[in-house]
Amino acid sequence: MDFPLIAVLAATLTIATPLVWAALGAVVNERAGIMNLGIEGTMYAGAFVGFLAAAYSGSALLGLVAAIVAGMIAGALMALLTVTLGVNQHVAGIGVTLLLIAASEFTNRLLFSSGSQAVTAKFERLFAGTGFVAQYPMTYFAFLVLAPALWWVLRSSGFGLRLRAVGENPEASDAAGIPVARTRYAALMIGGALMATGGAFLTLSLLGTFTLDIVSGRGWICIALVIFGRWKVWPVVGGALLFGLADALQLQLAITPLFGAVPNELMIAFPYLVVIAALTIWGRGVRYPGSYLTPYRRA
Amino acid sequence: MRILLRASESRWLAPTAVLGAAILTLLLTAAPIRLAGANPLAAYERYVVTPLTTFTGVGEVLLACTPLIFTGLAVAIAFRVGYFNIGAEGQFLAGTVAATIAGLYLPDLPGPLALPLALSAGALGGALWAFGPAWLKRHANIDEVVTTLLLNPVALLLVQGLLNGPWRNSETGFPDSDRYGAGYDLAPLVDGWRVHWGLVIALVLVIATGIIMAFTPLGLRLRAAGQAPRAARFSGIQVASLKWRCALVSGAVAGLGGASQVLGVQHQLTASVSTGYGYTGIVVATLGALTAGGVLLVALLLGDIAVGAQNASIVLHLPTQMGSIVSSTLLLTVVAFLVARHYRIVRTRRKPE
Numbered sequence: 001m002d003f004p005l006i007a008v009l010a011a012t013l014t015i016a017t018p019l020v021w022a023a024l025g026a027v028v029n030e031r032a033g034i035m036n037l038g039i040e041g042t043m044y045a046g047a048f049v050g051f052l053a054a055a056y057s058g059s060a061l062l063g064l065v066a067a068i069v070a071g072m073i074a075g076a077l078m079a080l081l082t083v084t085l086g087v088n089q090h091v092a093g094i095g096v097t098l099l100l101i102a103a104s105e106f107t108n109r110l111l112f113s114s115g116s117q118a119v120t121a122k123f124e125r126l127f128a129g130t131g132f133v134a135q136y137p138m139t140y141f142a143f144l145v146l147a148p149a150l151w152w153v154l155r156s157s158g159f160g161l162r163l164r165a166v167g168e169n170p171e172a173s174d175a176a177g178i179p180v181a182r183t184r185y186a187a188l189m190i191g192g193a194l195m196a197t198g199g200a201f202l203t204l205s206l207l208g209t210f211t212l213d214i215v216s217g218r219g220w221i222c223i224a225l226v227i228f229g230r231w232k233v234w235p236v237v238g239g240a241l242l243f244g245l246a247d248a249l250q251l252q253l254a255i256t257p258l259f260g261a262v263p264n265e266l267m268i269a270f271p272y273l274v275v276i277a278a279l280t281i282w283g284r285g286v287r288y289p290g291s292y293l294t295p296y297r298r299a
Numbered sequence: 300m301r302i303l304l305r306a307s308e309s310r311w312l313a314p315t316a317v318l319g320a321a322i323l324t325l326l327l328t329a330a331p332i333r334l335a336g337a338n339p340l341a342a343y344e345r346y347v348v349t350p351l352t353t354f355t356g357v358g359e360v361l362l363a364c365t366p367l368i369f370t371g372l373a374v375a376i377a378f379r380v381g382y383f384n385i386g387a388e389g390q391f392l393a394g395t396v397a398a399t400i401a402g403l404y405l406p407d408l409p410g411p412l413a414l415p416l417a418l419s420a421g422a423l424g425g426a427l428w429a430f431g432p433a434w435l436k437r438h439a440n441i442d443e444v445v446t447t448l449l450l451n452p453v454a455l456l457l458v459q460g461l462l463n464g465p466w467r468n469s470e471t472g473f474p475d476s477d478r479y480g481a482g483y484d485l486a487p488l489v490d491g492w493r494v495h496w497g498l499v500i501a502l503v504l505v506i507a508t509g510i511i512m513a514f515t516p517l518g519l520r521l522r523a524a525g526q527a528p529r530a531a532r533f534s535g536i537q538v539a540s541l542k543w544r545c546a547l548v549s550g551a552v553a554g555l556g557g558a559s560q561v562l563g564v565q566h567q568l569t570a571s572v573s574t575g576y577g578y579t580g581i582v583v584a585t586l587g588a589l590t591a592g593g594v595l596l597v598a599l600l601l602g603d604i605a606v607g608a609q610n611a612s613i614v615l616h617l618p619t620q621m622g623s624i625v626s627s628t629l630l631l632t633v634v635a636f637l638v639a640r641h642y643r644i645v646r647t648r649r650k651p652e
Contacts, residue, residue, distance in 0.1 A: 037385075037444070080635075087634045090383050090444060091585050095631045098578060102623035103331070109618035110335055217452035224445045265460030269453045276431075276449055284439045 008248045010132035014206070016237075016244030017139040018043070018198040023222035023229075023236050024150055025071075025194030031154065031231055032187035033167035033291035034082055037093025039195050040219030041100030042074040046196025048104035051203035051210040052111070055120040060204045063120065064138075067200035068193045074100060075192025079185045086295030097219070105212060122208035136205040138197070143237070146194075151233040163187050167289040170296035180296050195219070217272070224275050227283050242278065246271035301645050308640070316640040320632035327632070328625050337615040345615060346607035346625065356606065358492030362564070364602025365494070366391070366573075368501040369556025370580025371587060371594040372508055373425075377549035379512070379589050381525040382542040386432065386447025387553040388577025389454035390425040394557025396458060397424025398483075399476055399568040402561070403466065406480030413482035418500070418558050425554015426547045428454060433546035437539055443546070451577065459570050466568065476568040485563035497559030502595075504552060509591035521545065553577065575623075582630045601626050 022043055029036040036042075049070040054063025074096065081092040125134045154160040165173040166183045174180050198218075203210050221243060229236030250267040253259040259267070329339035350356040370387045377384035384390075398421040401413070408416065432446035462474040469477055485495040512518040523531040524538045532538050556576070561568055583601060587593025608622025 035444075037448075081631065085635050085638045087638050088585075090385070091581070091634055092631070094385065094578065094581050095627055095634070098575075098582065098623060098627035099631065102620045102627055106331060106335075106618050106620040106624055109620065217449070220445070220448040220452070224449055227442060227445060263460040263464045265456040265463065269456040269460075272449055272453050272456075276446055279441060279445065280435060280439060283441050 004252065006131045008245070008252050010134065011248035011251060012241060012244040013132065013135055013139055013143070014244075015247045016240040017136065017142050017205075018201045018218060019222055019225065019240035019243060020142040020147065020237055021138075021198030021201060022195040022219060023198075023225045023240055024146060024233065025191035025198070026222050026226045027154075027191075027229075027231055027233060027236055028150070028163070028187050028194065029191040030226055030289060030292065031167045032163050032184050033170065033289055033294065033296075034078070034184060034188060035089050035093065035223075035293055036075075036078055036188065036191060036195075037090060037223070038074060038078045038096030038100070038192075039093070039222055040215060040217070041097030042071055042192050042195040043199030043202075043219050044097075044215045045070050045074055045100040045104050046199030047203045047214050048108060048199075048210055049196070050200030051120055052107070054122070054204055058121050060121045060123050063204050064197065064200055067196045067204075071192040071194070071196025071199075072189045073192075074196065075188040075190070076185065078192070079188040082295060083181050083184045083188070086297060089293050108210065108212075120203070120208055120210075122203075123205045136201070138201050138205055147233055147237050154233065159183075159186075164289075166296075167291055170291050174296070174298065195222075198222075221272070221275055224279050224283075227286060228275070228279050230286055231289060239275075239278070243271050243275055246274040301647050302642050303645050305641055305643050312640050313637065316636040317633055320636040321629065323632045323636075324625065324629045327628055328621070331624060332617065332621065335615075335617050335621070337611070337617050342611055342615060342617060342621070345611040346604050346622065349610055350603050350606040354491065358489070358494050359606045360599065360602045361492070361494040361498055362602075363605045364598040365498045365501055365563070366556050366560050366576045367579055367583050367598035367601055368498075368505060368595060369559065370553050370576045371583030371598050372501075372504055372580075372591065373549045373553035373556070374580045374584035375587065375589045375591070375594050376508065376545055376552065378584055379525045380521045380542050380545040381528055381538075382433075382436070382546050382549070383444045384429065384432075384447050384546060384549050385444055385581065386429065386450050386577070387549070387580045388573060388575065389447070389451040390428045390550040390553035391557040391560075391573050391577050392451075392454040392458050393424040393428035393550075394421035394554025395424075395561045395568055395572050396454075396461065396557075397421050397427075397554065398558035398561050399461075399466070399479070402479030402483045403476060406483075408480065408482050410482040410484075413480065414485065414562065417479075417483055417562055418555060421558020421561075422551040422555040425557065426551040428554065429546050429550025433543050433550075436546070437543045455570075458568065458572070462568065462570055468567075474570060478567045479562070483562055484566060485559065493564070495559075495563030497556075497563040500555070500559060504555075505591045505595050512591060553580070579623075579626070582626055586630060586633055 046067040050063040050067035053066030054060050078096055081087045082089050123136050125136055127134045162178045162183050166180050170180045202214050225236050225239040228239045250270045254267045332339045332342045350360050373387045398417040401417040401420045432443045435441040436443045466476040468475050485497050488494050520536050524536055524541045528538050583594055583597045587597040604622050608619045611617045612619045
């Protein structure tokens with residue numbers, strides 16, 4: 001048996017990491033009743049701003065902080081549009097994505113137009129050379145801190161209960177004295193920070209540089225994972241691992257002789273198709289959060 | 300201060316809101332233009348006015364707006380009935396692939412046969428790409444937003460895979476397809492312009508959609524299904540079936556746009572055939588208030604800005620992405636202002652206790 005199981009498992013965890021961050025950000029948004037299609041752009045901006053700050057400061061940690069701030073600003077913009085004004089959430093989200101991608105590419109062209117793309121400081125793997133536990137710090141943090149913490153916050157904390165109440169029934173929440181708009185702003189800004197962190201993982205851990213197609217639809221995958229995982233933390237993490245496994249398998253199979261004849265692009269498309277198939281099988285008849293896609297205004 | 304719903308609206312309110320949004324867009328985008336070292340006023344002139352001052356420029360604007368009319372119309376048709384097709388990008392690409400199949404494998408067909416074949420192939424390709432999400436929506440009630448979105452990167456991978464594999468250029472070895480047979484050229488409309496007959500097809504579609512939406516029972520049912528699905532259902536309208544059909548038509552229109560683009564402009568398939576036309580189509584449809592005429596006007600405006608952005612990148616060294624920044628900012632400010640216009644702010648004094 002020469003199948004490199006350890007390598008595939010290690011790659012699974014690494015590939016799943018940005019998806020866990022961003023998809024859990026989307027869970028926070030959608031549990032509060034807002035579908036944030038700005039996710040793709042927020043990840044993109046997180047990747048770029050993180051890269052930019054790290055390249056100029058020489059510190060990957062500062063890059064991460066900058067990415068988080070960028071994500072919170074993106075979340076606040078989305079909140080201004082969908083919570084305060086009540087704009088159609090699909091349109092606002094796509095608009096935010098287009099704007100953030102254009103703004104990032106614009107800044108990238110201005111600062112790095114010479115073509116020599118800067119390489120930045122990046123996080124290194126912990127426990128290097130020890131099989132599949134050799135992972136980036138942000139991977140450890142995602143699975144061992146973020147997911148359990150978010151699970152607990154949503155299930156048991158006062159903030160989590162208010163957030164879910166606002167997402168299920170804003171009228172009743174308002175009557176019970178929960179500040180609906182403020183809770184949704186908080187949800188969108190926290191969610192934005194998580195999405196941007198997922199994006200920053202790509203530049204600050206995985207690549208150490210920035211490329212124009214760096215996010216390439218990962219945000220859309222996260223939106224699918226949230227439905228697949230029915231807005232629950234652990235099933236969403238499971239979905240991210242499933243995608244990670246599919247992607248790790250295709251990367252592994254692509255270099256084995258048996259699959260050498262299969263076009264590389266078909267292999268890359270494979271995990272996307274797996275997600276659609278998974279959605280088809282387990283995404284039927286799901287119950288959406290009660291106030292999904294509906295803005296709230298006092299009558 | 301309290302925010303109240305307006306009881307009545309002056310008819311000047313909506314145009315005023317759009318004007319306000321446009322002014323805000325200019326103010327917001329001035330900062331990045333300054334940052335890039337250009338004068339904002341000079342840049343706006345480049346973006347909006349300069350392309351329209353020369354004969355060639357007008358032709359380029361019409362050329363740039365053609366794919367946007369197709370994708371904008373595709374999105375408007377779907378959104379109108381309440382089917383959120385965010386996959387026009389993928390359907391556009393599927394259309395280019397389908398038209399290329401005809402262009403590469405039946406190269407000797409004469410024009411009168413070749414063009415209808417390739418164009419209908421494009422429409423069919425787009426409809427096929429829209430078929431999966433539409434079917435899942437109708438039979439398993441799976442959110443079309445997610446599935447249409449996910450198929451966009453898959454369509455791009457399909458194009459890249461074909462170009463790196465079977466369709467690699469036989470002369471240069473680059474990942475561009477060979478040129479199509481001679482019969483597959485959508486001819487230029489006027490000598491000296493690159494605009495081709497695809498624009499005429501787009502305009503016919505605009506007129507047909509406008510008439511159907513505004514004047515036929517079908518159009519009434521579509522609008523009812525989109526605006527008040529429950530009421531529509533109670534009055535006997537088959538909402539799910541309407542959505543299903545509109546989803547396929549929407550895909551076909553986007554696919555036709557893809558075919559028009561490869562047959563009229565590129566005459567071969569390249570991986571960069573779409574510069575986000577499908578996503579920009581969402582901007583076009585929304586700013587055009589989901590009406591056919593609105594789509595046409597906004598497509599012209601964004602085409603103008605796109606040509607202006609090319610121009611400004613050469614003359615003022617402003618990266619072309621500034622054009623997308625302007626159009627996406629305009630989208631967000633317009634939708635924000637249009638919603639905000641329904642409300643008025645009332646100053647309330649606290650009564651002394």
